[in-house]
Amino acid sequence: MIGADIVLESLKKANIDTIFGYPGGVVLPLYDRFPFHKEIRHILVRHEQAAGHAADAYARVSGKIGVALATSGPGATNLVTSVQNAMMDSVPTLFITGNVARNLIGKDGFQEADATGIFMPTVKHNYLVTNANDLAPTFAEAIYIATTGRPGPVHIDIPKDVFLEDAEFNWPKTINLRGYKINDEVDSEQLAEAAELINASEKPIIFAGHGVIISNTSNLLKKLCEKGDIPVITTLLGIGSMPTDHPLHYGWMGMHGSYHANIAASNADTIIALGMRMDDRALGRFADLNHNAKIVHIDVDPAEHDKNLKATVPVVGNLSTTLPSLINNIEETNHADWIQWIEKIKSEHADSMSIPNTDKLSVQYVVNSIAKENKKNELVVVTGVGQHQMWAAQHMNISKPRQLITSGGLGTMGFEVPAALGAQVANPNAKVWSICGDGGFQMTFQELATIVDEKLPIKFAIINNGYLGMVRQWQELFYKENLVDVNMSQPNFMKIAEAYGITGIEVTKKEQVSKAIIQANKIEGPVLIDFKVESEGNVWPMVPAGASLSETVESAKEL
């Protein structure tokens, strides 16, 4: 068997049936063998970055590993953004690149880049395979590393002549890495201490992070909060870990999170942080997050403990093994006074995150209408980065894990188009709505061609305000309204839709919104809606950069 066949057999062995890729010189020997491995669906994208983001979203929606493939040199460097994106958000992904033949490595040959070196700080681990006999064990190891513990991207770099070399398909029976041990034992001592803190608390609060979704433990989260009567707030990536209509769900925290969530976080006496990495956008100024709270921090990655915020009781472990034990250890109780206190703040500040009462076309109204006009259990929302992302997170009632696919850590504009592609491939029956910024859309809309090729019925909602909205908001608020390079001219999006052979709908008035969404859902193929929204809205509430959550403001007047 030649190396190329070993690569494809390895993927099959790991139950991988879909890869996103783009061919080029050194991966030709691999592409040459695709027709002989029909079980693997190769989706031809239009840019390698899109292959990476599609694989990323595929993994987030399906819970399986996502795979992207690119050629050497520019193919590999084009992947870098998507690799870092998967790294920051802990997404199990496998990136395969070709490289020049072994004898040309280090000789600056045509399309050579030191992909192994370039990817090194952006991946969980990476490999340069220099012998076809190593291919199968490398893939087994790589997939194991990518999908276990704290998931993340793993990169495999394969020289062209390794694809052509004859070797055995020696898939290993077991994986044993002495530098990477998954510890499934529950640290019962730490958990008992955590439970003691929680039992003694009068004002506890749970921070639910992406880890709850990654580890499929939202049912355990529900049990925990119900038994201990503990209010839950989520991070941006934790949205969906709790249904929004659950009585203990109090929105999401952070720079544009709910006012009451931020204030509750600042006033709790015990914080139970689950599967989160204590990010600055979620917690504001670390030093002043909460001076009195004891912090229980459960995370599978011990390096997250005490990195940004000192934990009173750090617990290392997967939520699927630690939460059952914690639930057993905590007392059934109620915190009616504390919850009432939060409820009071919530009702007093209900207006700070509401849909504006205006005849103009507001983004909040648009995204909320998309949520309303779709069935809750069918909708998957993909967003770009910026104002529209925050409004989508605020107003779309995301109530299921894996229902909101958004670039959190890296904040990658342009994620929305290729990520929607990956999301729809992962779940063909879902109604995938991609909420696009007019800026982000223009970064990656070449993927409309892929979407048409693959007959994916994705609905694109371009939130078109003619601005890089979030940048404009910052220039207005923090740079004395000195608007520089944020006012963008737009192409005629209807003509773009037409050029790609998909339906385009233009919406300029509030009363057209619902009709357009219903119409788009009825069309079997992809649809692009250009929502020409109010151009200068700002996202509220807001924690100004460098401020603490307790300094959350609800309008520009407070700044």
Next chain:
Amino acid sequence: MKHTVVALVEDKPGVLNRIASLFRRRGFNIDSLAVGTTHEEGISRMTIVIEGNENIADQLEKQLFKLIDVIKVENFTNQNAITRELALIKVKASTQNRREILDILEVFRAQAIDLSTASLVIQIVAHKDTIDALIDNLSRFGILEMVRTGRIAMRRGYTTTTDEVIEYFDDSSKFHSQIGRLSNGDFPFVSD
């Protein structure tokens, strides 16, 4: 304060790159880094000296251990351990003041290992502070050149840092230790 951290790592291409890149990226302030082989094939041992508070040392240990190729990390700072460093120092030495220098070396248990009419090469194996003191004493003669290895460390007594690591090692983990080396010799040239 200074922390001495010992790491056992896979002896394979790219490991030093990963570790150096981690230090740079996370802003760790490294005083010295010494790398060498161990008695176990496939394992290299690094001794890292880092300047910073407890928190920084704790992060360094955790971030290092997170690398797949790092097998074990141990902080020697509050342990009963021997730490040593080797220095080679070339000083100006005339026939007139050579005796004086040799007397100094005796006090510091250093040795002269090379000699010319105008110079001496001195070797010292000692704790960092001792080497610093020797250098202080030699500076008035004129130091021509100096090289230091950086600190290495080992636990006192019977216990070792390598015990459990060797226990883990079996045939199935051999693969990971070996993969990634470019083979020797010429490959058939592949024209694109």
